[in-house]
Amino acid sequence: MRKFVLYFVLALAVGMSLTACNDDKVLYEIDPNSLYSRLGGFDAISAVTDQFLANVAADNVINARFAATVANPARLQLLRNNLVDQICEAAGGPCRYKGLNMRAAHTGMNITEQEFNALVADLVAALNRFNVPEKEKNELLGILGPMKPDIVGR
């Protein structure tokens, strides 16, 4: 019995210490002038991301690329979480992108310039759907644009 209590306390201590870590920067003070704040915060970014995913799925230029993701809810959830984290972090929000780097994620896919441009157009359409002002839209695209060499032709 004493051994069991000892093991339980040990497990509790390990569990507690593990949970002391958090993947998000929860203590991060959000700058009210950051792009994250100007976009409307986390809920706005997740709403734009859902619209972006819907746009991509309806886009016959690129939707075949996402067939496996659409068919598998676990993959879809990871892609959605990664997209939200990526946009949120890039905009100065309290998230941390935990996915593969862009080059590793797209190597072997042979993504064309036309497909990349279609994806960007789908993102712009999602931002327009939520009336994101031109300044914020360009700022976000300016952050994501430099990823192109790691995505196209890999």
Add this chain to the structure above:
Amino acid sequence: MTSKWFLKSTGTAAALSSLVLFLYANLRQPTLTEQMLPVHLKIFELDRTPQAHEQQAVLAVLKQQLGVTAVSFSQEGKTFSVTYCPDKITAEKLRAAASLNEAFKVSEKTFPPSPACPVPPLDEVKHKVLGVLRIF
């Protein structure tokens, strides 16, 4: 004696690991993205290209459905996609709603195999295991 000791320590280690994993799944503070309601995504196809007012009607009826988070039509208009919370609405109900009382035949779009973005297998397993273990 040795095999008994081996069985006992293996059992204890397994029990302890399970307990730690259970505690980790339930006490760890989920990230912002992990707190989002999960969504499913379906791609549907209409049996004919809708006219502008018909497309607007399909969009409107889908957006009214509880649990729908986004709807999008393709440029040519026959394909549309919906992101929705599976706890609130099913794909079958979406398909029925989009048919506008059988004005259209709506089917799920299928694709030939194509290279997809790789998802690290460990991420997928972690996501599933933590999801199953989390009860609080």
